[in-house]
Amino acid sequence: MSDLKKQATSMHKAAAGLRAVGHRTAKPLQEFKAQSHDLSALGALGSLLSATSEIREGMTTLTKLTRQLEEEWEAEAKLIGEVSDAFDLLDVLIAAKAQAEKG
Incomplete structure (x- = not known):
């Protein structure tokens, strides 16, 4: 696997993790906001x-x-995600150029 492909894979995983943050915080945030209206404690x-x-x-x-x-x-x-996609495309283009130069 090329360095660009490894970097793109890593960036894709990071982007997926960032996208998931909102899903993980939605319920706790909703509960926290609800508690701001009930400060009887x-x-x-x-x-x-x-x-x-x-x-x-x-x-x-x-x-x-x-x-x-x-x-x-x-x-x-x-x-x-967009940078990861660009790295994937660049990796494909570099491989295609190398293949063309070989044969």
């Missing part, structure tokens, strides 16, 4: 410290940041 302490709204706001911000990261990872996965 803070009880009276949360009310006394006026922390409930700040905690809810922080959790909402974390949820948004996680979604933005997932979007960025998806874009990275797409780019890595």
Whole structure:
């Protein structure tokens, strides 16, 4: 296997891994967001410290940041996949040229 083919295979696996992140984080993220609306675990302490709204706001911000990261990872996965495809094509072209030069 040529170096380009190995690199393309490695990049393809990396891209697939990045694409899977959103599937793995969807349920935990949904549960986390749901908990931001039910902060009863803070009880009276949360009310006394006026922390409930700040905690809810922080959790909402974390949820948004996680979604933005997932979007960025998806874009990275797409780019890595395209580079992997280009390496595959380049490998085929190099092999074809070498074959043509032999015979």
